[in-house]
Amino acid sequence: MELRDYPDRFKIYFRMSVAQFDALLAILKPHIKKKTTNFRETFDPEQRLAVCLRYLSTGDSFTTIASSFRLGISTVGMIVRETCDQICLQLKDTYMPTPTEDIWKHTVRRFNERWNFPKCIGALDGKHVKIEAPANTGSLFFNYKGTFSIVLLALVDADYRFLAIDVGSYGGNSDGGIFADSALGRTLHRGTLNVPAPLELPSAPELGKVNHVIVADEAFPMKPYLLRPYGGKRLQEDKRIFNLRLSRARRISENAFGILTQRFRVYKRPMEVNPDLADNIIKATCILSNYLRHEVMGQVSQVDSFDFDNAGNACLEEFQRPRGNRASEEALHIRDTFRKYFVSAAGEVPWQYDRVRCGHTVIV
Incomplete structure (x- = not known):
């Protein structure tokens, strides 16, 4: 059973509902998706967004999150930085309009x-x-x-x-x-x-x-x-x-x-x-x-x-x-x-x- 199968737990974990998470993922997915190469297997967009939201919603250290997701500490830092950048860039026009x-x-x-x-x-x-x-x-x-x-x-x-x-x-x-x-x-x-x-x-x-x-x-x-x-x-x-x-x-x-x-x-x-x-x-x-x-x-x-x-x-x-x-x-x-x-x-x-x-x- 995945975390999203428990709506209440999902809401507590990420501070949002499953529907809100999915809507956010749909906006960000094309921009946080990485290409698979011969040298690495990419971390899929859903997991990248989950790592970032886990950090923002809990304040856990990169070390703790790295252990939970079986990632390197520097990888967690990179995911948080890149995902926050895309949140700012992709949601800006809709949720950050210049005041009229x-x-x-x-x-x-x-x-x-x-x-x-x-x-x-x-x-x-x-x-x-x-x-x-x-x-x-x-x-x-x-x-x-x-x-x-x-x-x-x-x-x-x-x-x-x-x-x-x-x-x-x-x-x-x-x-x-x-x-x-x-x-x-x-x-x-x-x-x-x-x-x-x-x-x-x-x-x-x-x-x-x-x-x-x-x-x-x-x-x-x-x-x-x-x-x-x-x-x-x-x-x-x-x-x-x-x-x-x-x-x-x-x-x-x-x-x-x-x-x-x-x-x-x-x-x-x-x-x-x-x-x-x-x-x-x-x-x-x-x-x-x-x-x-x-x-x-x-x-x-x-x-x-x-x-x-x-x-x-x-x-x-x-x-x-x-x-x-x-x-x-x-x-x-x-x-x-x-x-x-x-x-x-x-x-x-x-x-x-x-x-x-x-x-x-x-x-x-």
């Missing part, structure tokens, strides 16, 4: 429907992915948590799917600095990411038009397109309500990281691979996460992920980072406009006052 205005509008609608935050195009956060200390890199990958890591910066939609990812920054860098240097940060700064034009908030024309915004925590700078909470401990009620509403929308990014970590347990321990392979592994897991959510929801996912490696690179020399981190008057005005909206008859929700007055800051 229609995609942003869909995201805005879902954030308003599910999390009561209008004009929001995504929740932004960074995750430190632990790796073994690379040789001859000094403290570049050493982070404030006392471990070595590379950073996954992700923009997430209202349904826990990755809209945009930036992978590979040194763990010693701050989230705000990584965002400023990322293709997402550069394209937003230039206004070339197909984001819809400013619009009025629902049923509140008196507040004027506002930008579509990303919600983030205190680690990121205030921008006209990026909202962060008000700072301080003794805030007025309207500011606490704004922080509550923003936190409720922003936590989606943290939840998406939690889902990713539980589904792909390679994140549970330091990756014993070089940084380049770690980058590919992270990208592949993010794409697979979107693929699995698409399969579960039963509809074509239009809002999954954005490949930073192929965006905005031609304009690197044109970008100049703004001097200093002080928020502009425009950014502060936009945040104040959202604050006023959330305590107005058009924008308030019934539970916000009880939550704030009881001392709650985030709704779980």
